[in-house]
Amino acid sequence: MHFTLADLVTDIAQNASEAGADLVELEVHEDDGEFRFLVRDNGKGMTKDELDRALDPFVTDGVKHPCRKVGLGIPFLIQTAEQSGGGWDVKSEKGKGTTASAWFDTGNVDTPPPGDLPGMFRTILMFDGPADIHIRRSRKREGGPLLEYEVRKSDLVDVLGDIEDTESLVLMDKYLRSLEEE
Template sequence: MHMMDIVQNSIRAGASNVEITFIENKTDSSLTFSVKDNGTGMTEETVRKISDPFFTSRTTRKVGLGVPFLKMTCEQTGGSLTIQSELNKGTEITAVYRTDHPDCLPLGDLAGYLVLLLIANPKMDIKFTYRLGDEKFEISARELGENEIDDLNSAGMSAAVKEYINENLKELFLVRKTESYLC
């Protein structure tokens, strides 16, 4: 859920490049989730306020819950949230989770959300990386385009891309030596 929610902020900030990265560290039981974009960025004051659920830059409603929820879920595992942003340059938001904490939430349907992001934002270069130790799985809109895989908006292909992501993540997760709360 967080991935789609935070990337939606990047989309709204007019980003053309979004890098979604998960780094699972086996030795210190941590998962670092980050979203980096080249959108409009934020002022220092906005960055300070962004974790406040009653702050939003929208005019259609009075609450902004995406970042506060992310902060809550990582901090409840003993992790932390950091935001680096520069006006007109972009934003990087990084959440660190302790994966050995019982309150660490499962990853959820990463492949499903990622496919929807790729379908719904055909003009955006979205890059997804999941790194586990020395192994990693990467997929990007650019790479798919270079391989002329561009029919994602059809039911068959969206399911095929989802299967491709799931199969590769499943294989990557075999690297884990112990069972993980992340699933």
């Protein structure tokens, strides 16, 4: 199966966006052979029991995928991180929100490639639900300069208006890609 770290991040950010949060924060950092990300939302959160179920690959809430018995999102993240020498952490408080993070050894052959990160940011910025989405990104390659930037959905909306119309999408895509250039 071909999937990327961007697919995993997108999935976790989608959970956060579906949790009734007004703010979703995403951090994606790469340095010294490590890729790590964190997704924080101030949405509905989970009780310990709900979190245990979300972490269990053989349980799904039966609402979103009524025909499927197995949830994929968080268990798949955990499995991928653990199989490739990385790690993960999910903390949640009912009524307050959830923070999920994971880290990957990019030198491990079992770690998926990062994938198209600007494309991923665009997808996540377009998720309906949260009033605002904040993205913090950094990348440090050996011997190279530190790349660091922040993007807020509210700022993009201020500048572009409706970010879903075709022209805005093209501009947003160009802008997000330009941020990755050193």
